[in-house]
Amino acid sequence: MSALQEVMERYEVVIGLEVHSQLRTDSKLFCGCAVRYGDPPNHHTCPVCLALPGALPVLNERAVSLGVRAALATHCSVQPQSIFARKNYFYPDLPKGYQISQFEEPLSTGGWLEIPMPDEAAADAVRRIGITRIHMEEDAGKSIHDDSVAGGDGSQVDLNRAGVPLLEIVSEPDLRSPEEAGAYLRTLRQILRYIEVSDADMEKGHFRCDANVSLRLHGALDLGTRTELKNLNSFRFVEAAIAAEIERQAEVLDGGGAIQQATLLWDRTSGQTRVMRLKENSDDYRYFPEPDLIPVNIDPQAVHDIRAELPELPDQKRERFVREHGLSEYDAGLLTGSRSLADFFEASTAAYGKAKPIANWLLRDVLHALNEREAEIDEVALVPETLVALLRMVDAGRVTPKSARELIPELVARGGDVEALVRERGVEAVSDAGILETAVAEVLADNADAVARFRSGEDKMLNFLMGQVMRRTSGKASPAAVRDILAAKLGG
Amino acid sequence: MAQRLGTLSELRAALDDGRTSASDVVAQALGRARELAPAFAATRGLRADRAAEEALQADQRRTARALRSVLDGIPLLLKDNLNHRGEPTTCASRILDGYVSPYDATAVERVKAAGGVVIGRTNMDEFAMGSSTENACDQPTRNPWDPTRVPGGSSGGSAAAVAAGIVPVALGSDTGGSVRQPASFCGVVGIKPTYGRVSRYGLVAFASSLDQVGVFSRTAADAAALLQVISGHDPLDSTSLDEPVPDYAAALDGDVAGLTIGLPREYFVEQGVDPDVLERVRDAVKELERAGAKTCEVSLPHTPYAVATYYLIAMAEASSNLARYDGVRYGHRATGAHDLQSMYSRTRSEGFGAEVKRRILLGTYVLSAGYYDAYYRKAQQARTLLRGDFEAAYRSCDLILTPTAPEVAFALGERSADPLQMYLSDIFTVSANLAGIPGISVPCGFARDLPVGLQLLGPALGESLLLRVADAYQRRTDWHTKTPPEAS
Structure with missing residues (x-):
């Protein structure tokens, strides 16, 4: 039994995932700039996504309909009205000093998806995983910490990605193992790709995942204190990081300690999680409704139309x-x-x-x-x-x-x-009767023993003889033709 | 000394008659702006060469009989928080040192398309935070009627420039009274349209749910002309209203007969209001009654909560709106910072003035976890009640009349040490911003030789009505023809 299995015998593992998936739109969420990668830094920027003084966001309607599509495909209810909110924090790749996201009134709530059960023998065994909410938000830019390019002591910022539309999909704490977390992610990604809402390419950062992990004794009703694992950017890392965190928490609990609510990073070289910041030091994002945008109203007819178009x-x-x-x-x-x-x-x-x-x-x-x-x-x-x-x-x-x-x-x-x-x-099959008859005759002559055993009832020798003919014809003989000839010769 | 410029209507007539040229008018405006700068500091930057070029083009259009609008060839000034392509936009703040705007605000774009000639930018309280224009990063603007007094704020530079006859019209912005209160202090007309009537795109945000571009002029007719140009739906501002813009000039028929003007009892109080101001406003009421308007008392019962509500919402939004000034992409960046945190804190410490810092701190506080419900959410609830007050009042009247400010222009430095006292200057103006309704301030006389303004508040999209009543009042009075002795 592995260490992980041993821990999971003693503790129930509780995992919830927050996935950020990039929406497949041509332009950004709040301006007309193209969503494209690989172009020179800051090429796809404008007053809005550069956060110049006085610039204002305008919502990309296409992103909303993609969000609704994702909500419907995961059995969420689409809210008739949702509201964008500002999430305030300072970072150089966050041009406005706030991210436009959704907070109290998200796009949709209360859905689920079914994941295949990794350990079940039956191929159709599934488990239903709740989805708490799906909301829309904008991506930040990219900070480049490269001493060589910034004169030795600085960082650079590329805002091509700033304002790119994302869906945040938050699961219920319904997952019970690293494998289930992996299965959930694969299923979610598969759905988002099917409905052409997102390319969900992890390598390109189109599909990013944070995991909330806690342990409790089997049968316990209250959830244990959770930690949050940030930015797990491949399926393999997600499962490995969660497994490592489960083992770490078990060790703390086994030693009589308490889990501290914290945000952790997974170090793939060491294969361990490490604390990035404790909850007490966590940011207060000062969410409030975004006054530059009006509420998003989605009428039932629009939802109906999008549902009808769902693949x-x-x-x-x-x-x-x-x-x-x-x-x-x-x-x-x-x-x-x-x-x-x-x-x-x-x-x-x-x-x-x-x-x-x-x-x-x-x-x-x-x-x-x-x-x-x-x-x-x-x-x-x-x-x-x-x-x-x-x-x-x-x-x-x-x-x-x-x-x-x-x-x-x-x-x-x-x-x-x-x-x-x-x-x-030159692999066209040989079905020329003359060539094949010669080959068969040669094989029978060279394998008198096998022929004798076949005739004494060892049927499997026929396959051996077939193989010899195929070898002699460099595999090009038509098996059906060879079988016919062999049968005729041996039977005669 | 370059002469005072006439009103927009007078200049239009002179241009159309060929008595003058746009080039001459613009040169006169630039000359006057330069000459009066040392005394009043109304302007922050002039674009003499480009304005002269644009005036020349306006003259060519006039010769070719291809005028774009009544504004074609008319000089005007922009408050320094409106982006104008190729020009600095400073908001009277050091934090925007070196920023040159690569784009036009929608209002500016519309002024340009109409042929208006922007001659420069006007002084203001830093980021429009203030009621006196003393919070500019370099020097305060002075009131043309008395240079020892403030012009009001935050659009004090625009108000002073129009009062001083530098330009016939100017743009400002009004978040809690920043157009109407300085209009009152400087003896000019100032209108704040309905929230969403004029696009905010390119207006540097102070408090997004309250900000609105406004117009200064000497007459209601001129205000109507400029408002006509800048109003209308803008797809770049999600909060802009997709409603047709009426012909404002056509509404100016001089007739107020049959209109009912509501006088809110909460605004006609002795306590905290200059008795001379109240008297002038009451005189104006009588004048309108003589013209055939009826008056009635109305009540706006949540008025006592307006200033507190306003400052909670305005500061909360400001704390977030001003987060973008971080020294990363443009504007001032402190030197000698050793890490990101110190770059931020030094940049913002050096770049922002005291009042801006005060509001960022208070706004950050009211949005903080544990305080949001007690302050911001409660303020939004109070805002809904205030809006309801107006809706109820307009069931018994067509428009509301109040003093614009509880006082006349106060002395420079008088309120600087007492922010609360300064905030109370906005007591009669903030409600219109909270309710999103239009308001106009019109000169209605003098108290101790300083101008007094009356405020008309209308229902949403009631600009035509406000301009019509203001114009009718001006046809019967001559307060707006008086010129300040220091700038005559």
Whole structure:
């Protein structure tokens, strides 16, 4: 039993997550500046996001409708009126000296999503995790602490990101293990991507997570004192940081100590959490309603329209795949892992006519190739037509399944014409009866012992002989043709 | 000495008749501004070359019969908290040292599009915080009627410049009376429109839910002309009203017959109000009655809470609005700071004056955890009650008449040591900002040779009505034609 498991035997772990996900808009939340990365610092700025004296924010309506979409996809109720508030604090990358966020009256409240249970054997076991609220806010800029660029002793500020729209999604303290936290994040990210609300790319900082962690004895009603882990920027870090924090808290509690409410940072090199600041020193953000913006009123018709436009969510799609295509829950779950993979599957199935072979090829060979490249299906050259063309060649005996599998990485990487690739690689299956008959005859002559054992009832020797023929033809022989010839010769 | 400039209407007529040119008028305004600067410090910076160029273009448009508006070729001044592209905007604060605005406030953009020639910026209390224009970072403005006295504030420079005949019209801003009170002290007209009538985009924020751009002039007719230009919906200001702008000039028919003017009993009190001021205002009431208006007593019962409510909300918003002046991106930055914290504290300690610091501290306090409900939330509740007072009052009257200020211009330095006493100068003006309704101050006589102003308050979007009554009053009186002896 690992140290963590041992702790979790004794304590109930209580985790709540706050996720910041960047909305997929062309422009910032309160001005017309483009949301773009990689451009020179402070390129996408204007009087509003530079906080020049006298500039005023104007709400990006697109961001609101994306926020509503996220709320609906997570079963939250959209508030008919929500109010922006100022969160006041000083930092060089916060140009106004306050962040425009929502506080007392958020966009939406009271939703949930279902996460797969990591430890359950049944593939369809899920747990429902409450979502406290979803609200809109603006991102800050970026401080660059680079002694070499700032004359040796300073920092620089890039405000391209200042004012970029974010959703803050706050879960209930319903998560009970680091794995569940990871599953929640993956599910949430999957939903946000499906509904095209956010790219939710952790590497690019589009999807950031803070975790609140506390322990209590199993059966206890009151929550333990919590600590907050800041800015966990990969799924792996989230789980590792929470695990480390659970162990740290258990050690304190086991030693008779009390947990101090604090904000912690996770140090990935040491694999430990360390205190950034204690609660007593925490900021007072002096929230108050943003007087430069009017309340956001969302009428029921708008909510209705956005709901009507919601794409099929991952759960719905998975169940439909099971129902319509006769897939297992497990396979359907994998195929609906991303919307692009599900779309690829459906397009291929429609073209091919049968779902299961498509599912098998995707889940076994294509996913493997994608994982190797750390890419999504819509980021590579393979298109449904190509996969279908390859399968048809296999069906026609023109390519052996083995050769076909070997072609997948190439097709994923470069795409292109399957026929041409097969010719170029010289892997067209050999079904010429003369060549195959010769090969079979040679194999039978060289393996008299195996032939004898087959004839005495050892059926599995047929596979051995098949393998020998395939080897002799460098794997190019059409298996169906070889089997027929072998059967004829041995049976005769 | 360059002569006093005429009113906008007079200058318009002279330009249209070809008796003068925009170039001459603008040169005269610039000359007068320069000559009077040492005595009154009404202006903070003149843009002589660019203004002359713009005047020349206005003259070319006049020759080509392509005038843009009645404002075309007319010189005017901007309070130094309105962004004007290519010009400094200082808010009379050291913290904005070196800041040159890269954009136009919407009101300024509209003035420019109408052909108005901005000749420079006017002095003010730092960040519009004050009632005397003594809180400017360098020097106070003096009242043209008596240089030992203040012009009122915070738009004291604009009021003094119009009173001194430097320009016929000027823009100011009014958060708690900062247009109306200096108009009263300087014997000119000052109007604060309905909240949202004029865009706040580019007006440097003091208290966002109260700030409004206003107009100074010598006549209500001139105020109508300039207000016409700057009013209207602006997509860059979410709080701007998307309502059509009526033709203000067309409303000036000189007729007040049949109007009911409400006199709030809470404003006509002996205690704390200069008896001479009350008498002049009562005289004005009689004049309007002679013109056919009816009067009645009304009550605004929450008036005693107005000043406290106003300062709680204004300071809270100010503490947040002024957080952006941190020395990071523009303006003053202290040298010799050894870390971020000291950069902030030194920059802001050096950059802000005492009154601004006082308000930031008080505003920060009232928003702090544990105090928010007792102060800020309660103030918002009181604000709702005050707004309700006006709604109730307007059921029995068309508009409300009060003194603009409880006093005439006080002496420089008289109130500097007593901020509370200074805040009470706003006692009659803050309610209009809290309720978001329009108000205008009109000269209504003199007390001990100093101007007295009467204030008319209207219902939301009642600017036409206010201008009409003010104009009718001016047609029957000549207070606005008197000129200050020190600047005649």
